[in-house]
Amino acid sequence: MMKTLEKYQSCSYGSLEANLPANETQNSYQDYLMLKARVEVLQQSQRNLLGEDLSPLNTKELEHLEHQLETSLKQIRSRKTQFILDQLSDLQNRLEETSVQAPEGMAWEAAGHGPNNIQQTRLPSHPEAFFHPLEGNNSSSQIG
Numbered sequence: 001m002m003k004t005l006e007k008y009q010s011c012s013y014g015s016l017e018a019n020l021p022a023n024e025t026q027n028s029y030q031d032y033l034m035l036k037a038r039v040e041v042l043q044q045s046q047r048n049l050l051g052e053d054l055s056p057l058n059t060k061e062l063e064h065l066e067h068q069l070e071t072s073l074k075q076i077r078s079r080k081t082q083f084i085l086d087q088l089s090d091l092q093n094r095l096e097e098t099s100v101q102a103p104e105g106m107a108w109e110a111a112g113h114g115p116n117n118i119q120q121t122r123l124p125s126h127p128e129a130f131f132h133p134l135e136g137n138n139s140s141s142q143i144g
Contacts, residue, residue: 048065
């Protein structure tokens with residue numbers, strides 16, 4: 001009796017488990033088909049945005065494409081403007097920091113420690129006094 005019940009349960013539940021993978025396989029295949037169609041639509045849209053394969057599009061689709069391109073261009077320009085404004089703000093902050101530090105540097109130079117107070121050696125006013133003729137026989141230094 002016990003063996004009969006075990007056989008019954010295994011056959012009853014086994015058939016349910018066998019149907020379950022078939023349903024999952026069917027659902028997975030449906031998901032695959034939907035994703036494949038979505039990829040094809042996105043690839044076509046990408047080609048259209050790049051200016052390729054526009055001949056099958058009607059006027060309404062072309063206007064929609066133009067609107068998408070204009071919106072994208074506005075976003076790009078907005079990002080560029082924001083980036084430039086951020087750079088400008090950063091440069092202004094650096095300038096303010098430099099101007100705050102500049103009075104300290106000027107006080108240092110005024111105390112005689114700056115580069116303006118370095119003694120510079122002057123060259124003689126007569127260049128011939130600086131250069132001396134070589135001594136010796138010039139004929140021995142002939143080339144060739």
